Amino acid sequence: MKRTPxxxxxxxxxxxxxxxxxxxxxxxxxxxxxxxxxxxTINNIQAVxxxxxxxxxxxxxxxxxxxxxxxxxxxxxxxxGQSFEVQxxxxxxxxxxDPQVYPLQPKKHSLEFLREKSHLRPRTNTxxxxxxxxxxxxxxxxxxxxxxxxxxxxxxxxxxxxxEGAGETFRVTNFDIENLPLDEExxxxxKQDFFGKPVNLTVSGQLEAEAGAMSLGNVYTFGPTFxxxxxxxxxxxxxxxxxxxxxxxxxxxxxxxVAEEMLKYLIKRVVENCNDDLEFLDKRLADEEKTKPEKDxxxxxxxxxxxxxxxxxxxxxxxxxAIDILKNSKxxxxxxxxxxxxxxxxxxxxxxxxLVEKHFKKxxxxxxxxxxxKAFYMKQNDDGKTxxxxxxxxxxxxxxxxxxxxxxxxxxxxxxxxxxxxxxxxLWWYLELRKFGTAPHSGxxxxxxxxxxxxxxxxxxxxxxxxxxxxxxxxF
RNA sequence: UCCCCCUUAGCUCAGUUGGUUAGAGCGGCUGACUGUUAAUCAGUAGGUCCUUGGUUCGAGCCCAAGAGGGGGAGCCA
Numbered sequence: 001m002k003r004t005p006x007x008x009x010x011x012x013x014x015x016x017x018x019x020x021x022x023x024x025x026x027x028x029x030x031x032x033x034x035x036x037x038x039x040x041t042i043n044n045i046q047a048v049x050x051x052x053x054x055x056x057x058x059x060x061x062x063x064x065x066x067x068x069x070x071x072x073x074x075x076x077x078x079x080x081g082q083s084f085e086v087q088x089x090x091x092x093x094x095x096x097x098d099p100q101v102y103p104l105q106p107k108k109h110s111l112e113f114l115r116e117k118s119h120l121r122p123r124t125n126t127x128x129x130x131x132x133x134x135x136x137x138x139x140x141x142x143x144x145x146x147x148x149x150x151x152x153x154x155x156x157x158x159x160x161x162x163x164e165g166a167g168e169t170f171r172v173t174n175f176d177i178e179n180l181p182l183d184e185e186x187x188x189x190x191k192q193d194f195f196g197k198p199v200n201l202t203v204s205g206q207l208e209a210e211a212g213a214m215s216l217g218n219v220y221t222f223g224p225t226f227x228x229x230x231x232x233x234x235x236x237x238x239x240x241x242x243x244x245x246x247x248x249x250x251x252x253x254x255x256x257x258v259a260e261e262m263l264k265y266l267i268k269r270v271v272e273n274c275n276d277d278l279e280f281l282d283k284r285l286a287d288e289e290k291t292k293p294e295k296d297x298x299x300x301x302x303x304x305x306x307x308x309x310x311x312x313x314x315x316x317x318x319x320x321x322a323i324d325i326l327k328n329s330k331x332x333x334x335x336x337x338x339x340x341x342x343x344x345x346x347x348x349x350x351x352x353x354x355l356v357e358k359h360f361k362k363x364x365x366x367x368x369x370x371x372x373x374k375a376f377y378m379k380q381n382d383d384g385k386t387x388x389x390x391x392x393x394x395x396x397x398x399x400x401x402x403x404x405x406x407x408x409x410x411x412x413x414x415x416x417x418x419x420x421x422x423x424x425x426x427l428w429w430y431l432e433l434r435k436f437g438t439a440p441h442s443g444x445x446x447x448x449x450x451x452x453x454x455x456x457x458x459x460x461x462x463x464x465x466x467x468x469x470x471x472x473x474x475x476f
Numbered sequence: 477u478c479c480c481c482c483u484u485a486g487c488u489c490a491g492u493u494g495g496u497u498a499g500a501g502c503g504g505c506u507g508a509c510u511g512u513u514a515a516u517c518a519g520u521a522g523g524u525c526c527u528u529g530g531u532u533c534g535a536g537c538c539c540a541a542g543a544g545g546g547g548g549a550g551c552c553a
Contacts, residue, residue: 027512027514029512030509031509033511033512033515035513046512050510080511080512099505100486100504100505105514106503107501107502108487108488108502108514109487112546204553225553227551231477233547233549338549350549399552400553448553
């Protein structure tokens with residue numbers, strides 16, 4: 001007999017049928033009631049044993065965390081907490097769990113403590129819900145692009161080019177680092193390395209995706225990226241996943257439209273398909289908010305916030321307009337900003353937060369940034385000062401998407417590379433995309449974990465991955 | 477990398493102006509319990525007060541350095 005996932009029992013279980021349930025014990029109460037969770041859903045199923053017919057040895061092993069197999073009939077429950085339960089005919093302990101050392105108790109644990117037990121924390125309601133929602137989002141991303149005729153492209157994880165010229169990279173080598181081969185000038189001789197040149201883990205698949213767009217039309221990547229930056233914040237990881245669509249014959253305006261449409265599609269999907277998990281996280285967040293001082297509490301609950309984003313159009317403003325709003329803002333006039341507002345500066349967290357959370361009170365898209373603070377490949381506007389870049393800013397997490405229309409003119413691109421000290425010989429192939437059949441094209445990058453953070457309401461990005469990677473942390 | 481905060485039982489925390497024997501809830505252990513819902517009831521064990529050094533008659537509490545954790549900033553997604 002095959003086991004029935006608990007999720008299936010809740011959705012289509014029939015009273016009277018005999019079922020086999022396998023999962024992990026959450027609690028064992030009153031010598032009778034086993035609460036079992038198998039990860040398929042946040043909901044537990046209650047299995048009822050006949051205490052007098054069950055050996056003391058078995059009962060002593062029904063501890064939190066133990067894995068069990070339960071065979072019995074699905075019957076109407078006599079108790080009030082659930083409408084049905086399993087009347088146990090046969091119970092097997094598959095794996096014991098010593099309560100003296102099992103770290104997860106039937107009580108609330110701090111997320112910091114759970115982070116030290118990353119291998120067990122998916123068994124908690126919170127992390128379990130987050131990972132199920134993460135899956136829903138990942139699947140939704142593929143479906144969104146598939147439905148629109150985009151091709152899923154796998155760009156290399158090991159690359160020879162540092163895509164944006166910014167961001168520390170992780171070097172990849174098979175050298176014996178205790179004994180590096182040196183050339184005549186006593187420098188490391190990369191000719192002897194595996195690839196015959198220095199290579200690193202990718203920081204972005206964008207440049208490679210552009211090659212895809214210049215042949216397949218509309219493509220997207222969805223894969224891991226790596227940054228060796230010493231970032232210690234609640235929204236940075238050393239290893240994270242990025243979604244990077246790249247579209248041929250598309251200009252910035254349409255790029256922004258696709259970004260907004262995608263974000264809403266994904267949120268809608270989670271709201272529709274992850275009700276149980278979302279409800280739990282909503283309540284969790286509400287409880288957490290209660291412990292904060294009133295002025296720091298957010299006005300909307302998690303589900304309310306998601307629906308709010310769905311129902312409202314993102315505000316689109318140019319960088320110059322954003323600067324004007326900031327200059328005329330109360331905090332600026334009262335000199336509350338730590339960083340002065342001046343055309344040409346990069347928007348700081350405090351500025352973004354003011355625009356999103358105080359001024360517009362909804363997601364915003366800022367476009368046409370000064371060229372001096374953006375990457376070399378972005379298309380230059382005719383004003384000579386700005387580029388066709390756009391950032392989508394979300395409440396709570398700030399920049400969730402960064403994108404642009406790409407410079408398709410070969411000469412303009414070369415000039416810009418020279419100005420910004422990007423080596424043309426390293427990117428000869430990228431330049432050839434402009435030499436042969438160049439075309440307007442655009443794309444953007446969505447930080448997967450940041451988006452999952454937003455839809456789950458988790459405050460720390462380290463709690464939306466199974467085993468997060470960040471400075472000094474690769475235990476698991 | 478910078479700034480701020482924290483570190484007391486397995487977990488979450490309390491611990492008064494420096495004062496003698498460091499507490500609670502949950503969890504553990506022993507026992508009871510056939511309709512419980514993070515079950516409940518009775519009993520019980522459990523501490524390198526992060527580490528090192530210092531001040532003091534006396535330090536969980538004060539000072540210094542270090543370690544670990546968190547929040548914020550920068551970089552960005």
